[in-house]
Amino acid sequence: MPAKRAAAAETVAVGAPSTRSATKKKNAANGQSGGSIVKTTADPPAPTEREKKIQNLIVRTIWSVVMIFGFFALLAAGHFWVIALVFGLQLLAYSEVIALADEPMRQRALPYGKTLNWYFLASTVYYLYGETVLYYFEEVLLVDKVLFPFAIHHRFISYMLYIIGFMMFVSTLEKGHYQYQFMQFAFTHVALLLIIVQAHFIVKNIMAGMFWFFLPASLVIINDIFAYLCGITFGRTPLIKISPKKTVEGFVGAWIWTVVIGLALSYFLVQWPYMICPPADFSLSAFSEFTCTPNPVFVKQVYAVPAFLQPLLHRPTLMIEPIHFHVAIMATFASLSAPYGGFFASGIKRAFGIKDFGDTIPGHGGITDRMDCQFLMGFFSYMYYSSFIATHKQAVDVVLATAISGLSSQEQVQLVHALQRYLHNQGHVGKDLLQCIAN
Template identity: 55%
Template sequence: MPPLSKKDSNGAVTRPVHSRTDTGASDWATDNEVEVDDKKQKAQSDFDKKKQTFITRAIWTLIMIGVFFGSIAAGHIYLIIIVTAVQIISFKEVIAISNVPSRARSLRFTKTLSWYFLGTTMYFLYGESVIYYFKHIVLIDRVLLPFATHHRFISFMLYVMGFVFFVASLQKGHYRFQFTQFAWTHMALYLIVVQAHFIMNNIFEGMIWFFLPVSLVITNDIFAYICGITFGKTQLIKLSPKKTVEGFVGAWICTVLLGFVLTNVLMRYSYFICPVNDLGANVFTGLHCTPNPVFLPHTYTLPFIPSPWTFLPQKITVAPMQFHILVMATFASLIAPFGGFFASGLKRTFNIKDFGDSIPGHGGMTDRMDCQFIMGFFAFMYYQSFIAVYKTSVGSVIETVITGLSAEEQIEVVRGLAKHLYNQGVVGNDVVEYLAKRLGEGVKR
């Protein structure tokens, strides 16, 4: 055991100097190890988060694909329900990003008015579609007839009531917030509800006019991502830094090719090309109609073939729809993405990542539908301008008779039609006599 003390040459007592182990190096090693462990844990945590996000995103992607194809197979009415749900959810997300909760709570009617204007707008738009496509049902019903004939006036008065209530609810000190919400609500109504309404009209015109625009946008989005990460180098637009020119152009080419193939398949099935004449129809019952000429093959003669290529055929047989799909695919590739850029700019304005969390792993509903709204609007306008065949329908004839003729004149129309059907051998003489007798009694009364 070492001595506790010792004397020096002068007799003074000194304490022994114990040697202390230098732990500096080991202390640094320990700190480094802790730092490395922290980095490993953080990397593992980030990896776990990304893995969980990927799994959630993949699961909900499959769910959305299943709902999409399942509703198409189930029938048009289910698609209309889904489009309506998308409208409402997207509207809710958009008006929420400019909302100030504390002020909204102090102003009780701010949110109520937004939803009131949504209901009024949907009543007007849905009523217009129902009356247009189902005149033959609505106009002969005693209860629905007044609502159908005065639909636009009723819709206008509903809007005026909301407008008056908004003005009456203005409170001092909150004018800027209230007018901001009023303007924001109307912007959301136009950009979401009105455009989505035309998507619903596309469903009525035929399943293909809904399926193709939606598929083209999804295809373009997928190939823009694939082409962008494969050979994309040049930034396309600052609002979306990850978008590249190479991905933009590559997606256009791929969308055109896939659109051509997809159209060639869909044209073979009447369920896709026929307008809706039975809301209870589904993929198993099918639909029957006279096909629009745009779906029928037509032979075209090439006007000029240069001499080096004289071996090429001078005539080609193709359905006109294949030319139209080139225009639609081009719009889906070059114009519709700007709907997404607009949404990106809007999110940057309010410094938010997503419009909401309606779809786990994907963000809000608006994040997934930003390009679909403008594409559906374009598809309807293009169809009405270049493809639709306008002819007299039962509904339009009934509308003309009801709104333009008196009761006596309407009876004369029925008598005339009965005689015509008798002359064509469609009905017997007893039917004509019965109608003449009963209608005569109606006139006397």
């Protein structure tokens, strides 16, 4: 027995080191050292491309819902808030575009470059909006002694503001940077033309009636959605090199769907006076009572049905609003021409080597990425409306501005008396008011 115990002890003694060695290896594999347990924090695995796409889709969807609800809330709040929205969007878009030149400008240590960009913006905004705002405040707040000189000489003041900016730019030219500085000068003016000036006409559309703002904007959104859906469904033929993912099939399919949905949308919008009436008061909202004499395009008219369609419609005539014919044309522009505003923006991004103009909207990029087609569509809508739809009646503020700036005080009094007599003869005012004015 002693011999057996000695042999066993020897065997254990010999096997112990190998056992301890195996235990150490096992502990090392499990992140342990010796007899103690050491916890280590491993880096989480990098998200796969699929996980990134899903996460981006979730963020994009959430912000899409937020933007939709925010847009309709401002739309219901009234014309003033929609104008404020357009004004804010154009400022953000302009800031994103001119920011593309900020880094090269800092590297070259050029003075006043960013300041000049904003100065030209301020002078442009004053020229586009100044006269209307001045006359509005003069009429509502009666501060004519302060604002009257600015209203009378508005265009001259605007021109001189631009000349001052022009002189400031020439004064900052530095040797060795001439080409770059003149390129930035041209870049700033292109941004002003394509963003600020076109957004100004969107504001004019709002003043003509919410219909002329909401419908064009909706047509662009509808076209963008169906261009994507039709493109991924049966798109095969590339459309344009600057945007390789755009296809001819998606382009044409989106055109058809935009016309169809645009016609259906206009059918409902023409039933709502808030949409078709110009704003008589900025304090009104979608919940206020709107009354106006509608533009003739919103009044139903009788049209003869073509012979080949009569068996399908079972009637020789059809009574519809003429606006639907105009909507088909606007939908065609939104489908075939407005997307080139997006292609133009894509070219700018490729030229500067960026994916988006900014990250203002999570999951969507910058404001410019969402508004590139809207500016072009808004300008077209104004030109189309003023050319084919507007009745070309003089606005009250225009007549008032002409009377204030073009008539003497005595002539203005004569105009008031003549207008009062006319209104009395038409039965709109009483004799007592006429005598009161005369006295």
